[in-house]
Amino acid sequence: MADNGHSHGDNAEYYALRAEAIQALLIEKGVCTMDDIMTMADKIDSRSPADGAKVLAHAWVDPEYKARLLADAESALLELGYDLPETAPKLTVLENTDDVHNMAVCTLCSCYPRAIIGRPPAWYKGLAYRSRVVVDPRGVLQEFGTELDEDVQVRVIDSSADYRYLVLPKRPAGTEGMSEEDLAKLITQESMIGVGLALTPEQVSAS
């Protein structure tokens, strides 16, 4: 694998073997079964950025839904049929506006709103992102091609406890009248972490 900044780096084979050994031990000692492990893996893989984008696009078109989503994300997700597992960490949605830009990180490990957008990208778990975004968020934003005005407040959210944070990106100008389905295509994984902005319709049609 190319160097993606992930701290496991060149030891990928070692870590894969180690995970396999731990798995075998857990099963042998009766802590869990292979079925439990497969069920959990399937649960994580059943969500993807498209799920988050669908919810957030709905918030863009329905201000009352947006208010409910920001106040109590879990109930609002349930309205759209997303029943988060009881074991999942709590979820909160943070809104990016003309004045405030939120971006999420987990400096401890890789806390991420998996229950609604699936697994994090490799760079999110990498030491480079985790260590730099708290110190130099605007520099990191620039590397992702995200330019913000100096008068926008940048808020870095370090999720390291019981809450996970999903960013509601700012709705781009020129998207009035677009269908919810088309709006969802503007909402990328990077924009839901806060390292990027939502795409413009021109960016989508050019890709």
Next chain:
Amino acid sequence: MAQSPSAKYKPGDQVRIRVGVPPTHFRTPEYVQGKQGEIETSWGAYPNPEGLAYGGDGLPAQPLYLVKFAQTDLWTNYEGAAKDALLLDIYENWLESI
């Protein structure tokens, strides 16, 4: 959310983060230890990870808060805007009144 004593702090309160490296699994990064912040949100109480990580029940549960710091207070050479902020969830046993 677990039952617990009520939260000691409320949004807007100024707090200092305790300094310490206990021999356990703690979730208060050293870069905020000793720093002053402001309670942004009170989340209710959650099992203490310092016990949970060792097979315990994490009780008594700890009130958990989202605490806001000024970036310029955290880093001496912060290059962004003066109003930029960092927010982090912290359990009450790591907070000190000012």
